[in-house]
Amino acid sequence: MAVLDELQQAIISGNRDRAKELTQQALDEELEPRKIVVDGIAAAMEVVGEKFRANEFFVPELLIAQRAMKESLSMMSGTPIDHVGTIVIGTVRGDLHDIGKNLVAAMLEGAGFKVVDLGVDVSPDQFVSAGSENSANIVAMSALLTTTMGAMRETVQALEKAGLREKVCVLVGGAPVTQSYAEEIKADAYAPDAATAVEKAKQLLPT
């Protein structure tokens, strides 16, 4: 499918306008919406992830690819997709950093997850309600300040109190977060970057 290959390229190279054009073209050609999402958009994000792991792409490329992907994906809303899982994601309370979290959300979306993005400054209770309302498989948290990391521990505890802890897996990340910290607060997994987050998220899904 020439147009889908070109769409992949447009997303990978972060060309927002071209991605929009080609998505429209694909829709005009009456390609199956599901195919556009899987073979065009999701495939592109997989390549982006691979290049990231291969140290060819770094955060700058991820940022612009993510923008192109979002542009394309927003034109596909309403397309029924079999999601591989549901993730609730947010930046913890007191923290407003969201670039990293947005990247992770985009990569997860590209990988076929239903992503409920709660935004920034999300309290433990908000994570719990969203997790429960959306029957989430995973609750993912990001923090960029050492001063706000503590909210992650509180969220895990809030999940326990709400009796939800058994039903969801907790995935954490962010510059000051480490594997040791994730183990300390009894999270299920830690990811140092967006590409690893996708891998871990897939591993955390019930088989």
Added chain:
Amino acid sequence: MAKFTVRFLPSDISTTVPEGTSFLEAAAAAGLPLRSPCGGQGHCGKCVVQVGCGADEARPEERRLFNDRELAEGRRLACQAKVIADADVIVPASSLVVEHRVSVEGAFREVLVEPNVCKIPLRLSPPSLEDPRTDLKRVLDALGRTVRPTRSLGPLRALPGALRCAGDEVTAVTVGDDLVAVEPGDTSDAAHGAAVDIGTTTVVAYLCHLPTGRLASVAADLNPQARYGADVISRLQTAVAEREGAARLSRAIVQLLDDLVGRAADEAGVSRESIYEIAVVGNTCMTHFFLAVAPTGLAEAPFVPAFRCAQRVRAADLGIAVHPEASVFVLPNIGGYVGADTVGMILASELDRGDGVAVAVDIGTNGEIVVAKDGEMCACSTAAGPAFEGARISRGMRAAAGAIDAVAVEDDVDCHVIGDVPARGLCGSGLVDAVAELVRVGVIAESGRMRRPDELLSHPEKVRHRLIENEDGVQFVLARAEETEDGKPLSLTARDVRETQLAKAAIYAGMDLLLADFGASPGDIDRLLLAGAFGNYIRRESAIGIGLIPALDLDRVESIGNAAGVGARLVLTSTSERRRAEAIARRVKHVALSERDGFYDRFADAMALRPMSGAD
């Protein structure tokens, strides 16, 4: 609790610490400060030491950083390794904090000298039956204006003796409207003030002779809070999380300030007691730490300071030894992290007046930006600092002896090293030069990707051979093994380029967003002022080349040195400038970038390493 002896080599300094102390803390206790830009979190990898026995098991962060052979040799991160027995520790030179180059010059502008501190020589007639006025009234009448005696008893107690000591001549000392001292004889020339800039990294004290406004001497040193982290956030973490954290941070800075003031006084050949006022500038966190006010609100969203307005407090109450009645004036903060130092910068550069579009950027640890259009101003702080200060760059370091601070690429690579010694690292201006030059010659693509050797076949051979690829990835050798201090090649890695992109994009995007608020674009800038130590040494062409600052005619781009310090001096020297500073702080609109929608897009757009002008 068991105590153990830790011996540091090669300096052979020992210290005894309780079990469980980290080697970083032990080194500090031994008087051997180790680099810890990340504040001991285990992130930056700069505090490497080699421990024989006496340390606990390596942590996951360390296992990621060191390979098996290195771990077997005892390589550890001093901040992570804990003392569990007597230990011998080898400290590589690269892990030590080194003496630092500071920017203390500042383009000072002319102002009418009308300091807050006045020393007025008076000839007083002695009391008589016809004139039985009290000692105090005699002095107050002679001053001829509304002056209050200071509330402290010190001056009152010294008054009778002073009046009768040197005949009928005394000198009254007023600070603002307070009478703070009466001294025997004419001591009006012995009046000094200290203007202090408490930078996150460097603290500078300028001693000024107040009657003339002349600069008498300067003393500078590294901010000792650096032990708790190179950037403000790490220090906030210490202040908020540790019980004595805020007090320790405060003591550290006050002690240094006291020390610097003493040093400056010695150098000028004047006494500490002749210093009657200290004007202080610093970012919001620094002003809080200085006054020992917990900056708790600044540690998380919505990032509110405990106070904003100017503060006036007795130097003696803070523990600073100058004249016993001396006061300290801390300039007001603007909002969020944008503090008194930015007010100082605006005052010095007069952004509050004038026509056209003017931008001032302090590419220091916090990256404050002020945009002014016809005197209307807004300001923000970006989190861009650390990369340009060496914290997240593989061979990054502060500007000190051994730092590559300039790079040129033609047939080969030519690096200038500060102090002309073997290279040990790359500092901010060197980093910007290196990236700019490598982009210019095509070794680095605009996207930030470092090209592979087989893509550079038409490049000069010597340049091409510097591009190597190994298990750490692609990197460009700036200084070969024989030119460096540790005998290993000093390279710029692909990741370093990305860190530079992220940092410069944040600054550019912040500037772009503030300009847009005024309906202006980067091309409209009439004056772009680069402040801070970094601003002085960075090559404007390189900064433009990588899109750190907009592509403007060079005559519109100016380095203004330590403008915050100049602002503090202005406030000391002139009461109208002091009022102006307070007005500025009220007028500047603080913009919190994290809350603005437009920032993210601009940030992504600003990633490319190429000249930017907003016409794109």
